[in-house]
Amino acid sequence: MTGAAAALTITDPQVIKMSPTPETHARQRRKEARPQELLDAALALFVEKGFAGARAEEVAQRAGVSKGTLYLYYPSKEELFKAVVRQTLSSLIAEGEEVAAQFEGSSADLLGELLNTWWQRIGNTPAAAIHKIMLAEVRNFPELAQFYTDEVVVPADRLFCSCVQRGIDRGEFRPLPLHEVAHALMAPVIFMAIHRHSFGACPVDGGVDVDPALVLSTHLDLMLRGLQVRAPAPRRKAPR
Amino acid sequence: MTGAAAALTITDPQVIKMSPTPETHARQRRKEARPQELLDAALALFVEKGFAGARAEEVAQRAGVSKGTLYLYYPSKEELFKAVVRQTLSSLIAEGEEVAAQFEGSSADLLGELLNTWWQRIGNTPAAAIHKIMLAEVRNFPELAQFYTDEVVVPADRLFCSCVQRGIDRGEFRPLPLHEVAHALMAPVIFMAIHRHSFGACPVDGGVDVDPALVLSTHLDLMLRGLQVRAPAPRRKAPR
């Protein structure tokens, strides 16, 4: 086990960050900040309740404006939803790719690094919730499908595929079908992230409780053993 | 892996068809067939629209009956949903438990058997979408959260945990945290199944296209290598 799940600070899932406008030039500042505040509030609510379950009035309330004002900025709940998805996603990807490009160590360590970053930057933030929403609602908003595919699905797949390819190229990993491996790598992490926003937020008796850090390290352990040409040599003994 | 996911014929999601009982009064025959017809219609609609989005009247319509008739058989939308879950998932899990209990072969083969069955019976049918629905909407229907946890999540976890435990007990698998391993085992299959019913149902250009059968076999390959005490002996005389 590569200490993969090291710095996993499982903070309370504080999904949303409201930008708390610190009273200055109240009127002016507010007016400019409005759209962002509305999007923040909407994100929070869509995450909590899904599209159908989020009420326009509550979005407005959380943003500190009246219902009418919401409609001044977004002509309908649908448009609001799309705006939320677009703006949340646009700032998400592209971090990982850089990490991967510059990484020097073993491909095993790179994957560990990636999955950990993934979890910390995405799994534990509103981004994961967006994925949940998308899964749930794309069929009602097909326009978003393409957008999400381009912005999230493809880049993420490319990222993981390239790492696996790197491992294979360097003789570290067995040759295996890339996309499928990438799927197996990402799924448990994404799945866990999503669960935190659904069942994880419900008060149920006797649910299955997994330790995220342990899931992550176990998953990594399993995958690396499965991927590597030879079982990873024990850390201490194997300088090579 | 022995081509575990071999005969994966991705047919149209075909729901169980009741063999029409020989010959009784027409009325009588309807009476008996009704629940199944309603359940089928409900499953289809829940998959399309989600729980909140599915209208009771449309369920009835699709089953070819009036609104009132639906309520003759299921006292509320929630109960209807529960019935759908019981029919599609609970029974399947129960079946899996039986298979596991009677299985004689290696634990590796048992897991392979289980995952394949899962995929064939869930991944490939509308049943998969149920979990999507739950992920998306539990927070709005707390009672369903408890129900689904009791009826599906916990039993499924127990099923896979017990298989892993079996492998450990028999010295086939390394000792690893059960729940976390179960999570890593199930997630890619469920995740893939879910995707087929969300993004998979939307026409997008350039999406990531994985071959389900290949995902399944690759996942199994990776996991078993990861789980087993020693890398699985090469099937036929391997050199080296």
Added chain:
Amino acid sequence: MTGAAAALTITDPQVIKMSPTPETHARQRRKEARPQELLDAALALFVEKGFAGARAEEVAQRAGVSKGTLYLYYPSKEELFKAVVRQTLSSLIAEGEEVAAQFEGSSADLLGELLNTWWQRIGNTPAAAIHKIMLAEVRNFPELAQFYTDEVVVPADRLFCSCVQRGIDRGEFRPLPLHEVAHALMAPVIFMAIHRHSFGACPVDGGVDVDPALVLSTHLDLMLRGLQVRAPAPRRKAPR
């Protein structure tokens, strides 16, 4: 206090008497008894739930027949209701008048006798419940108003008026307006009877609980003192 409320056995308000057909010539007997059984069941339910609250199906159930059968005998819920009222009332009145006509004692004692009989024969039986229903529903069934007035209101009034008149004629009672006195005499008893069928049947915390026997005797005590020319002489001292 004239021992007025003597034999007040406050049994459990067993409102309805189902005629429990003792299985003989089942088919035949049943067929003839049907209407009566239906009326009994309907009475019970109307008393419990009122007109709107009583469901046709439950009436049928209690009568041991199917919903369809009910409509074979009564073409609608309204007609059923009217039939219930008519048949219950028709057998009610006319007892008291006889008692009054033959009474020999003082008018005070006569009133006591009357109120007690009233309570036992009416206040504590379905008859009282019918009065409750009538009060509640006449406005929706004006046809019943005339009927009820003729069969119940007028005779009851006449009965009590004649007693009061008797007292006045014999110099026992002060001359007072007859109808108004009759009202004051009957109201508390009827009122109490009605309450037993509404609030009395609800599980409330901290309700006002009066002892029917005590209400009756107190009421009589008050009224007689009020009515009589001189306060009733203490029993012992006053032979004459």
Added chain:
Amino acid sequence: MTGAAAALTITDPQVIKMSPTPETHARQRRKEARPQELLDAALALFVEKGFAGARAEEVAQRAGVSKGTLYLYYPSKEELFKAVVRQTLSSLIAEGEEVAAQFEGSSADLLGELLNTWWQRIGNTPAAAIHKIMLAEVRNFPELAQFYTDEVVVPADRLFCSCVQRGIDRGEFRPLPLHEVAHALMAPVIFMAIHRHSFGACPVDGGVDVDPALVLSTHLDLMLRGLQVRAPAPRRKAPR
């Protein structure tokens, strides 16, 4: 009796009319008047149709607003009903308590005052029908039973009991069971009020017609004679 029920003008049941606030924005004025308008409409409809029979939409219509608006002010039909009760009965009882607390005269006069006020404020307005509704429908609405008991039945009983107690304490009245006396005091008034809204609203031939004012004064006359330790001294020099 001092013509206690003197100026009983039986006018059309007129509900409180809000004096339209001087001049604000039309919208604003409506906003303030709405609750009252809705309450008025609701009272009228409840009286006509009962609780179950009154349709929310019609209440709204009569108040000149749409269905949705009603729910803007009262979250459910039950709450609407409660509000009506509070406005019409609770406030009246509270008022009575105050009168009783500050009353200086004889307890006989206090009771007279109370009953007269009651009749004028309840018996003569739609408010009386509320008790009728409760009698008829409590069993179907258990929550209302508790509410009404707490809000009306118990306070009213307490009010009258305390007056009787006052009379006993001051040596004016004979010691008698409080609750039972209170019952005998209130019943004829309430009963008469109820009748006005049921049978009284139906056109019948040959019904018993009592003069409310006369009922009231006769009832009071009888009760006070019955209650008082000695028969009330004749007002002017009575012979003998």
Added chain:
DNA sequence: CATGAATGAGACTTCATTCAT
């Protein structure tokens, strides 16, 4: 006559959206 499955009008309630102020 009897049954009980089926119907569908209609009740309560919610909430996205509009619009007068």
Added chain:
DNA sequence: TATGAATGAAGTCTCATTCAT
């Protein structure tokens, strides 16, 4: 711009009544 009162379509569920068997 901003507000929030008002709207009314739509959804869940009930139940009196019908009718094929």
